[in-house]
Amino acid sequence: MKDKQVQYWQSAIENSRKYMKSNHKEWRRLLKAYELDFSVPGLPDEKLIKVSRFYPMARQLVAGISFNYPHVWFKVEEPEREFAAEILERVANAALEQMDARREVQQCIFDALFCAVGWLKFGYNPPGDDDIVPPYTVNDTQENDFPYVSRVSPFNICVDPLTPPHNLSQARYIIERMLVPLEFVKKDERFVNRRQITAVKAPDQSADIMMDFEEQEIGEEQSALDETKEMGEMALLYEVHDRIHKKRITFAEGVREPIEEVDHPMLAMEPVTEADPFTGQPMFTGEYQKAGGFLVDGGFPYAALKFDQTGEKFYGKAPMAYIEDTQNLQVESISRRADLLKRFSRTVLISRREREANADLGETLEDAKDGSIIWVEDPNSSMREMNFGTAPPDQIGLENDARGYEEQTLSVSEMAMGGGKKLTATQASLQASFTQLNREWLMTKVEDLYRITVRNSLRMMADQRYLPEEFLINVAGESTDPVYEAVTSDMLAVRYRVEITAGSMQPLTEQLEREDALQLFNFTINLPEIDRIEAIKGLLKAFRVQDPDKYLSQGEKGDALKAANLENVAYLLAGGDPGVTPNEDHQTHLQTHQQIVNLPQFQQLLPAQQQQVQAVVQQHMQQHQQYLQQMGGGQAPQAAAGAGGAGGAGGAGGAGEGIINLVRSQAQDVSNAITRQAE
DSSP, rough: OHHHHHHHHHHHHHHHHHEEEEEEEEHHHHHHHHHTOOTTTTTTTGGOOOOOOOHHHHHHHHHHSOSSSSSEEEEOOGGOOOGHHHHHHHHHHHHHHHHHHHHHHHHHHHHHHHHEEEEEEEEEOOOSSSSOTTTTTTTSSOOOEEEEOOOEOOOEEEEOOTTOOOGGGOOOEEEEEEEEEHHHHHHOOOOGGGGOOOOOHHHTGGGOOOSSGGGGGOOOOHHHHOOOOHHHHEEEEEEETTTTTTTTEETTTTOSSSSEEETTTTTEEEEEEEOOOOOOOOOEEEEEEEEESSGGGGGSEEEEEEESSSSSSOOOOOOOGGHHHHHHHHHHHHHHHHHHHHHHTTTEOHHHHHHOTTTHHHHHHOOOOOOOOOSSSSSTEEEEOOOOOOOHHHHHHHHHHHHHOOOHHHHTTTTTTTTOOOOOOOHHHHHHHHHHHHHHHHHHHHHHHHHHHHHHHHHEEEEEGGGTOOOOOSOOTTOOOOOOEOOOHHHHHEEEEEEEEEEEGGGGHHHHHHHHHHHHHHHTOOOTTOHHHHHHHHHHHEEEEEEGGGGGHHHHOOOOHHHHHHHHHTTGGTTTTOOOTSSHHHHHHHHHHHGOOOOOHHHTTTTHHHHHHHHHHHHHHHHHHHHHHHHHHTTTTHHHHHTTSSOHHHHHHHHHHHHHHHHHHHHHHHHHHHHHHHH
């Protein structure tokens, strides 16, 4: 790298620290409040009543918009390959489970509430047990030879200051700061100048990537943390993702020159082939060339979760910052009320005349029991209770107003716009609708995050460099025994649209929708103008049945068609035979396998590969034909009765021979089609 470029990136790293300084200061303050770190002027810490409003609000938001059981659905946009949607669904849902994406996304939601933006990082963990992906120490939570998604602390991400507020993909670069064990960095052969890398030492400002030391309060906990880093010999790395030049550049603290500069690993690549000198067939050379574009959305291996729009900059106010003042107001008000009550509790003023008449009157009042009688000269004028401990009425109203403003700001509960007041039925309905609309709008942001995770993961697995070798999925139909097959890039090479189901997030809304659907069904099912089949489908969809056709009479044939299509893609095109069972719909399978020569994947094969596939298809279809012949002989009387009613044995034999002739005719058609395709 030229000296001018080195200077540019070193300046960009330093400038990013200045740019993020004010944001970090606000985020730290909000997180301290979440951890009950409050201060009220004039009151010592032991007199504070630490009532957290952040905790229930954050818990309510995370529980209300996160996916407990996210499920992915696909819509394939190529008409001749709609059957591939089921394969994609199984691959995507299995990948989400294997990557444990739900846990990472839920923490990302929390980050977005307190730090304005939550971050996920995507990558591929190569095969093997060695920790070879920085920051190394998290690799045990990632599957070997598999894509990964990992939450990254917002304090560790520095975005190009010129990034527009609505589109991360227009950023020029993203810098991730990471604290990694020096031992692993020294052994990482991808890095150069490794001898110059040294461990960071506190209180060096750059040693802690979570906060700036000049604003840090050095307490026992922070002192222990600094000592841990120093004992562990940690190195500070800056991983630069240069979208403009499609590079990944890594710098180490204390080393001016980059220790790594490579083409970005998330660039789309295609394998380089050369002709075999003996057969002339193309062979992989083990090298790759750029295919254009990135495997990840927007050109960055990161996804940002933002709940709110901002003005002219990418970072805006964290959602919890909007209720920070109301939280502080409530803590201060409650603490001062409690201090007043304790400071002036049970204080009584007594005239000196009463004291002269009864010297033990003070002790008598202090030790008096319920119902005790105390004789005094004049109870109306001789003593008076001190009422300084009573909080002013306006202070109670101030606290109630603060809670109401807080609910109105985030609008996530049924109290959102009422402020505790009694509402009319119309007001309650409008309020609930607004709250639900606001919650659903927040949920769409989480849906987008899962959608990006699925797209990035499938694009990586479709690349030959990142295809997991031992990722198995069930390719059999739902009504048959499971059959596991390794995922191949051909299964993922289709145009599709991803949809996310958030059923478990809205149990109350779902119940209401189902009740409405049942009422509508009962009211309309007997009307002559209503299509019964469509009414049943609508009812099934209300109960989130994704494929209502399976519940109808044609569902079994649809399952057979899907199973046959799966066999075409997962087995026959790969040169494998899935076998045949007696209970399959052999007619549907024969018709589907006959169309394999028209699939784009078949036509892209080399002639020698096509001949191999054709041989496997013929062998597989012969098994279907054999079962059809057996069924034709065994079910002849029933077939005859259905055809003619009184055909007797001759009718049965005619029906069986008709089925056999039909099968032979189809087999001949398939053979002719394969021969023509080979020619």
